[in-house]
Amino acid sequence: MLEARELTCSKRDRTLFEGLSLVVEPGELLYLRGPNGAGKTSLLRILTGLSSPDSGAVLYNGMDISADKTGYYQDLFYLGHKSGTNGSLSALDNLSFWLAQHNVSVPVNTLFDVLEKVGLVGLEDVPVRYLSAGQQRRVALSRLWLKPAKVWILDEPFTALDVKGIHMLEKSMKEHVGRGGLIITTSHQPLSEQAGEHRVFDLEYRF
Amino acid sequence: MSLYQGIFKRDMHIAFKQKAELVQPLMFLLMVVTLFPLGVSPSPDTLQRIGPGVIWIAAILSSLMAMERLFRDDFQDGSLEQYMLSGMPLPAVSAVKVVTHWLVSFVPLLLLSPLLAMFLNLTVDMYIALVLTLLLGTPLLSLIGAIAVGLTVGLQKGGVLLALLLIPVFIPLLIFATSAVDSAALQLPYHAQLAIIAAMLLLAAALAPFAIAYSLKVSQN
Numbered sequence: 001m002l003e004a005r006e007l008t009c010s011k012r013d014r015t016l017f018e019g020l021s022l023v024v025e026p027g028e029l030l031y032l033r034g035p036n037g038a039g040k041t042s043l044l045r046i047l048t049g050l051s052s053p054d055s056g057a058v059l060y061n062g063m064d065i066s067a068d069k070t071g072y073y074q075d076l077f078y079l080g081h082k083s084g085t086n087g088s089l090s091a092l093d094n095l096s097f098w099l100a101q102h103n104v105s106v107p108v109n110t111l112f113d114v115l116e117k118v119g120l121v122g123l124e125d126v127p128v129r130y131l132s133a134g135q136q137r138r139v140a141l142s143r144l145w146l147k148p149a150k151v152w153i154l155d156e157p158f159t160a161l162d163v164k165g166i167h168m169l170e171k172s173m174k175e176h177v178g179r180g181g182l183i184i185t186t187s188h189q190p191l192s193e194q195a196g197e198h199r200v201f202d203l204e205y206r207f
Numbered sequence: 208m209s210l211y212q213g214i215f216k217r218d219m220h221i222a223f224k225q226k227a228e229l230v231q232p233l234m235f236l237l238m239v240v241t242l243f244p245l246g247v248s249p250s251p252d253t254l255q256r257i258g259p260g261v262i263w264i265a266a267i268l269s270s271l272m273a274m275e276r277l278f279r280d281d282f283q284d285g286s287l288e289q290y291m292l293s294g295m296p297l298p299a300v301s302a303v304k305v306v307t308h309w310l311v312s313f314v315p316l317l318l319l320s321p322l323l324a325m326f327l328n329l330t331v332d333m334y335i336a337l338v339l340t341l342l343l344g345t346p347l348l349s350l351i352g353a354i355a356v357g358l359t360v361g362l363q364k365g366g367v368l369l370a371l372l373l374i375p376v377f378i379p380l381l382i383f384a385t386s387a388v389d390s391a392a393l394q395l396p397y398h399a400q401l402a403i404i405a406a407m408l409l410l411a412a413a414l415a416p417f418a419i420a421y422s423l424k425v426s427q428n
Contacts, residue, residue, distance in 0.1 A: 048292055049291075049292070050288055050292070051427060052428065069294065070294045073294035076292060078288070078289075078292050080285055080288055082283070082285025082288065083284065084284065084285035084286050084288060084289040085286070086280060086281075086284055086286060087284065088221055089220065089221060089224070093217075093220060097220075098289060099213075100209050100213035100216075101209055101214065101289065101293040102209070102213075102293045103293070103294065
């Protein structure tokens with residue numbers, strides 16, 4: 001269970017949100033909606049612990065995430081606007097170093113399988129910067145199938161993906177929720193039926 | 208283990224894929240050093256007198272060019288975010304990154320140093336002192352530099368600011384390092400200067416990783 005308690009965040013003298021509380025239970029998909037500048041990314045970054053709120057707290061299974069970082073980060077997968085892949089490394093290297101950092105051991109064959117699944121057959125050894133934007137996004141997303149994380153926090157995961165990619169991602173979001181996973185995502189396109197049931201949370205733009 | 212596999216090996220891998228970025232500061236160093244005989248005076252005595260200072264100043268300037276490499280790419284492509292969410296302790300990540308940075312940018316400089324010493328007519332005693340100061344001093348450059356890179360990495364044009372922040376901080380190091388080599392030239396003991404540089408290095412090694420981790424955190428906010 002991921003819980004936000006009375007979060008307040010302001011950027012450059014503008015309050016993005018104040019006293020924001022929300023609870024996401026396992027097996028739930030929360031779809032965060034709001035216009036540009038409403039503070040969606042800021043909220044997601046606070047939920048991951050990357051930035052700290054002006055006041056309030058984020059709790060995972062009842063524990064403050066700043067108190068139990070290791071436990072939370074073991075269960076967390078976050079994908080932000082930046083893909084977190086180094087352009088001069090190949091997809092395969094990027095994934096295997098990332099897995100080592102997150103202390104997940106996966107046989108090399110699985111890496112090839114996942115890269116095949118996301119449609120990057122034959123591009124495993126190409127430096128990522130030579131791939132198209134959508135393909136780079138696919139490399140970043142393929143971690144979803146490699147790290148056994150319970151909490152997915154995805155910031156605009158559909159950016160640059162083609163129709164097939166969006167379908168694949170929505171399908172696995174539904175599967176993840178079915179397994180008792182927890183997802184918080186933002187997107188400017190509405191989620192389709194493929195993504196399964198979801199709760200919508202609206203953030204409003206404040207002046 | 209995850210630090211070794213995930214950070215050390217990764218950074219080494221990237222360094223060898225980006226050889227140009229590693230070679231350019233070294234070429235810069237070499238060129239700056241060769242400019243002095245042309246610009247000041249080619250007389251062996253003058254060169255010997257200014258030599259240690261020239262090498263150290265060139266080393267500091269060229270290190271500033273490569274310093275940004277430490278965290279710039281990781282910040283821009285989001286790898287830094289992923290480190291922070293990996294459960295690895297950030298001070299340890301910072302320490303490993305500093306070590307790899309030192310290995311790829313300063314060890315080549317140390318290898319190049321006999322050539323520089325010959326250019327500037329340094330005696331063997333002076334050269335030994337120079338190498339000792341470089342061995343103790345260049346890790347200090349990496350450690351302190353990393354704090355400043357952490358602080359400026361979020362800014363759009365941090366390059367010049369980085370130099371302005373760091374050059375004053377490196378002044379004590381420069382003074383003690385060149386003074387050690389000067390003492391060696393006069394056949395005087397220079398343990399005191401080395402000890403002071405070593406003390407600065409130990410202090411930085413103990414505290415800098417935490418400062419780097421904090422500055423990286425701030426840059427994410």
